Amino acid sequence: MNRRDYLLRKIFFSLVTLAIVVVLNFVLFRVLPGDPVRAVIGRNVRISADTQQALREQFGLDRPVFPDQFLTALGQWSRGNLGVSWSLRKPVGEVLVAKLGNTLLLIGLGQVLSIILGVALGLLAGWKRKTAVDVGALTFSLIAWAIPTFWLGIILLAAGSTWLGLPTGGIVSPSNVGKPLYTVLPDVAHHLILPTLTLTILYMGEYMLIMRSSIMEVLGEDYILTAKAKGMSHWQVLRRHALKNAMLPIVTLIAINLGFTVSGAIYVETVFSYDGLGKMFQTALVKQDYPLLQGAFLLLAVSVILANMLADILYTYLDPRVKAA
């Protein structure tokens, strides 16, 4: 099988997954309790039954759920219309895009740092197996992996703000709120330190553990012995023969993590009052803002599917055997 066929097959399955997710996403919010009309008008406002009925007709809620409502939703989603947030009174798409930028900044930074540090540490530990370096790195990583996110966040928040004078939350200082982020970069960076550190430590452990076991497995392979027999130094063996093979599981892990980063940020963003998707998610849940949640779920699902598809594509470049599978 060649690369084109392989990719077409992967894209097809991604689309199938997307279709299933879209259906589930629709169904889920129809079976949840709550009346959209009441949510829109608020709880304590008295509005006549006639007006409520008028609203219901305006929203199309008087028509059957299937197929009418489903097809309408499908048509609107495909045009990028995710509805209007009940709590924010803004189009859901607009809200998501605004928050997504902030989250990507935080998560992207945290992921890049944790991948670099985790992979490097795992490589070192696996290579210097059973030495003090290995035991130290392993202990650190197991602890880092096991720590609850919110707990580490709170500890770092307390320590960082008390001793280092770092900001306790937000994306920028109150005086800079509302300005475009790129005009106040030093302030943004200052606010990013603690949440990024939290994310880096949390994900680093996982990358380290996977990289360590992966490199240890690869170093035991016959082709490593062949490479050594050819007269290569340890470093050459590692760079030319071990690294690419050992990175394969890491690529999968990165894809999985990237897919879930959007949701993974919920704790960190809540602890650090960081105005991103995670925090929005939490607020939307508390306020039972179904359209917003529905949009967020869709975004999550799409990002998970996209990340996995990206990993599949990347794999064909890293591992020539994949195409044959």
Add this chain to the structure above:
Amino acid sequence: MTSLPLLRVRNLSSEFVTTDGTVARALDDVSFDVHPGQTVGLVGESGCGKTTTLLSIMRLLPVSARITSGQVLFNGTDLLGLSEADMRRCRWKELAIVFQGAMNALNPVMTVGEQIREAILLHDLMDSSHATRRVDELLDMVGIAASRRDQYPHQYSGGMRQRAMIAMALACQPSLLFADEPTTALDVMVQAQILELLQKIQKLLGLAVVLVTHDLGVVAEVCDAVVVMYGGKVAENGPVDEVYNHPRHPYTQRLLEAFPDLNRPAGSLATIPGTPPRLNALPPGCRFAPRCHKAFDRCHIEAPVETGLGRGHTAACHLLEKTEAAK
């Protein structure tokens, strides 16, 4: 043999530290010679130290193992005394190895051509464009079309992988080639092809070959000399004709009886009862004594030493010490 040995292994001993902390004496006092252009067969049951011998000579033992004593004289230089950097320069350029199966001996994510080229470039033998041409020559020598140079190992059949491995081993024109069970896991027809190829190349290039194998028939066909190993020691060593026609060590005798012979097709094959000793729990005397049908009291107490039997034939057995002394 009048020529000076190319490789002289003298009293080589290696040990492994097992996970439960005990020490396994994988090689004990192993000595044998390989002359230029000669093929030496290294035979014995699994776990008797054949591969360990090769890896010790190339100083490629895993970290849990180490060479405890002995000499490995290659063209008069003791390889065990070389610095790691000098040893690296020596590997592949002087001593190359073909591993068993070659299933995983080739890197799955690198093209076969690149893996061969890499060896040439590593030893600074020629520039990049010449190296690519040399790869095509090497592949041609083992019967692989140059068009398959840029394919990956998984696109090769088992036999092709092994041939590519042989091409790779020849890349730096070594004078000594180790072949560690090169035909294991290949079907019989392909086995014959690989052996034929090895022989052809050996004649063509005047290579000395050390062939590790279970197959006594292959040894008889291909080798000039044979080293029979048992439990990390050399049991018997000598020219193939000598050892096959006049096996003196009971282990060699039983091993040969266990091998099918066209001259006595009707007879059932002999087996040697028991299993080779665990290397971390060796018997005190001769390592073969517990399975030996000729063992007597002394065999269980004292290890026999190698006895010269003339014409380059040696064996380590108490029975021979008695008979030789009586002469």
